[in-house]
C-alpha cells in the first residue's frame with residue numbers, strides 16, 4: 001500500500017468572492033479503489049478534486065496526506081491539454097523532467113502508445129488528434145509517471161461512446177493494477193460502471209457518501225434518491 005494514504009480533509013473550506021464554494025468538508029480517502037464524485041452543476045465537484053490534488057487555494061481547514069509526494073498524484077482535466085509536439089514526445093515529456101534514462105523512456109512510450117492504440121500516430125502532432133484520442137493521450141501522460149492516485153475531472157464529458165468505452169476500459173485496468181482513482185462525472189451510467197465509492201456533493205457539502213453498491217441500491221437521503229432518479233436537485 002502506498003505510504004501516501006490516507007488523504008484526510010478536515011473542515012476544509014473554499015470561499016470565493018464572499019461565497020462558500022466548498023465546505024466545510026471532512027473526508028478520508030483510503031488507498032484502494034475508485035471514488036466517483038457526483039452532484040448537480042456547481043455543487044463543487046471540480047473544486048473538491050482540485051483541493052485534494054493541492055491546486056486550489058483553501059480558505060480554511062487542512063488537507064493532509066499521510067506522506068505527501070506530489071509526484072505520486074496526477075490530474076486529468078476535462079479539456080485535455082496536449083503539447084504542440086508529436087504524440088510520442090507528449091508522452092516522453094514527464095519522464096524527461098524526471099530525468100529517466102532514454103532507453104526507459106522509449107520503452108514506456110512504446111508501452112503506453114500500444115495501450116491507448118495510438119502507435120500509428122506516434123509521430124503526428126498531438127494537436128491533430130481527435131478529442132477522444134487527445135483525452136487518452138492526456139490520461140496516458142498522467143499515468144506514465146506511475147502515480148499512486150489519479151484525479152480526473154469529467155474526462156469523458158464531450159466524448160462519444162466509443163472513446164468513453166476505451167477510456168473506461170483503461171481506467172478499470174489501472175484501478176485493478178492498484179492506481180487509486182478519484183473522478184467527477186455527470187454520467188450516472190459511468191458512475192455505476194466505475195465506482196467503488198460515491199461522494200455526493202450538494203451545495204458545496206458532502207451530502208452523502210459510502211459504497212456505490214449501497215448508495216445506488218438504497219440512498220439514505222431524499223436528495224440523493226432524487227438526483228439518481230434524474231430529478232433536478234438544488
Ligand SMILES: Nc1ncnc2c1ncn2[C@@H]1O[C@H](COP(=O)(O)OP(=O)(O)OP(=O)(O)O)[C@@H](O)[C@H]1O
Nearest residue numbers: 016017020021039040041042043044045046047048
Ligand atoms: N474563483 C471562483 N470565483 C467565484 N466562484 C467560483 C470560483 N470557482 C468556483 N466558483 C463557483 O463555485 C461553485 C462550484 O464550482 P465547481 O466548478 O467546483 O462545481 P462543479 O460541481 O464542478 O460544477 P460543474 O458540474 O458545472 O462542472 C460554482 O457555483 C462556481 O461558479
